[in-house]
Amino acid sequence: MKLLSVGTVAFDAIETPFGKTDKILGGAATYIGLAASVLDTDVHLVSVVGGDFPDEYLEMMKGKNINVDGVEVVEDGKTFFWAGKYHNDLNTRDTLTTELNVLENFDPKIPEGGADAEVLMLGNLHPAVQLAVLERMKTRPKLVVLDTMNFWMDLTWDLLMDVIAKTDVITINDEEARQLSGEYSLVKAAKKIHALGPKYVIIKKGEHGALLFEDGKVFAIPALLLEDVFDPTGAGDTFAGGFVAHLAKCEKFDFESMKTALIVGSALASFTVEQFGTEKIQTVTPAMLKERIKQFKELTTFEELV
Numbered sequence: 001m002k003l004l005s006v007g008t009v010a011f012d013a014i015e016t017p018f019g020k021t022d023k024i025l026g027g028a029a030t031y032i033g034l035a036a037s038v039l040d041t042d043v044h045l046v047s048v049v050g051g052d053f054p055d056e057y058l059e060m061m062k063g064k065n066i067n068v069d070g071v072e073v074v075e076d077g078k079t080f081f082w083a084g085k086y087h088n089d090l091n092t093r094d095t096l097t098t099e100l101n102v103l104e105n106f107d108p109k110i111p112e113g114g115a116d117a118e119v120l121m122l123g124n125l126h127p128a129v130q131l132a133v134l135e136r137m138k139t140r141p142k143l144v145v146l147d148t149m150n151f152w153m154d155l156t157w158d159l160l161m162d163v164i165a166k167t168d169v170i171t172i173n174d175e176e177a178r179q180l181s182g183e184y185s186l187v188k189a190a191k192k193i194h195a196l197g198p199k200y201v202i203i204k205k206g207e208h209g210a211l212l213f214e215d216g217k218v219f220a221i222p223a224l225l226l227e228d229v230f231d232p233t234g235a236g237d238t239f240a241g242g243f244v245a246h247l248a249k250c251e252k253f254d255f256e257s258m259k260t261a262l263i264v265g266s267a268l269a270s271f272t273v274e275q276f277g278t279e280k281i282q283t284v285t286p287a288m289l290k291e292r293i294k295q296f297k298e299l300t301t302f303e304e305l306v
Contacts, residue, residue, distance in 0.1 A: 007123025013083035028123035031234040035241030037064040044114035046070035050077035069111040077102035127159035165197035242268035
């Protein structure tokens with residue numbers, strides 16, 4: 001199935017306890033596309049960049065069979081830029097700079113080749129843009145997956161509720177799930193979020209794994225134990241990209257398929273954190289992914305004792 005994703009293609013400047021970078025390639029759509037490309041998915045991106053965005057980045061994505069026809073280039077504009085500094089635990093960070101630039105007036109244009117996509121990934125972005133993309137599809141996709149964050153809950157609550165009501169799957173972290181639902185218990189939070197519209201709720205818990213909820217059913221996975229964690233930027237977007245790419249490939253959207261998709265997304269995200277920005281995910285091969293999924297299986301498999 002064809003996968004269309006809307007999100008940012010951007011510049012990031014990152015500082016962690018292990019080093020810092022100048023402007024490097026980032027953005028939700030970038031990570032989603034790169035993750036999907038590992039699974040050889042027919043993936044199309046919708047985004048906007050400025051004239052300062054290097055052609056080599058777009059060519060790199062094209063070389064990985066990522067369709068960038070929907071990435072608008074505003075020649076006299078500047079690309080979205082975010083700078084952040086992570087604390088020692090890598091779970092918290094401070095935003096140092098946010099420059100919306102061309103993103104401020106982004107009016108998404110869906111290319112003809114992506115308008116009939118069966119799977120739509122609404123990457124973390126202003127809910128008005130997410131709604132516009134959904135409304136401009138030729139027909140409603142068979143699966144709509146939404147990623148959002150507390151920033152939009154604070155500033156655009158009503159619009160966000162409109163988007164959530166139109167989605168099949170929502171993926172957020174535990175803090176965001178609690179804010180969205182008003183419940184501390186993640187089980188209760190998932191029930192409240194189900195009532196807003198999504199059939200499936202994914203709650204990410206960072207270094208503690210992820211949870212998948214559907215109508216009273218729960219599936220939990222741990223995070224893979226890694227020797228080196230340099231930069232968590234983009235891990236959630238990589239997870240989302242791997243998750244939707246697997247579903248697009250298997251063409252099944254039931255609970256069992258989503259359990260596997262959760263593993264695939266988490267395995268890909270575990271590569272992203274091992275180097276700064278997109279450096280590592282750009283190098284991941286299907287064989288590398290297969291080996292990492294095997295590690296997940298070994299981490300969670302046990303014999304029944306009773």
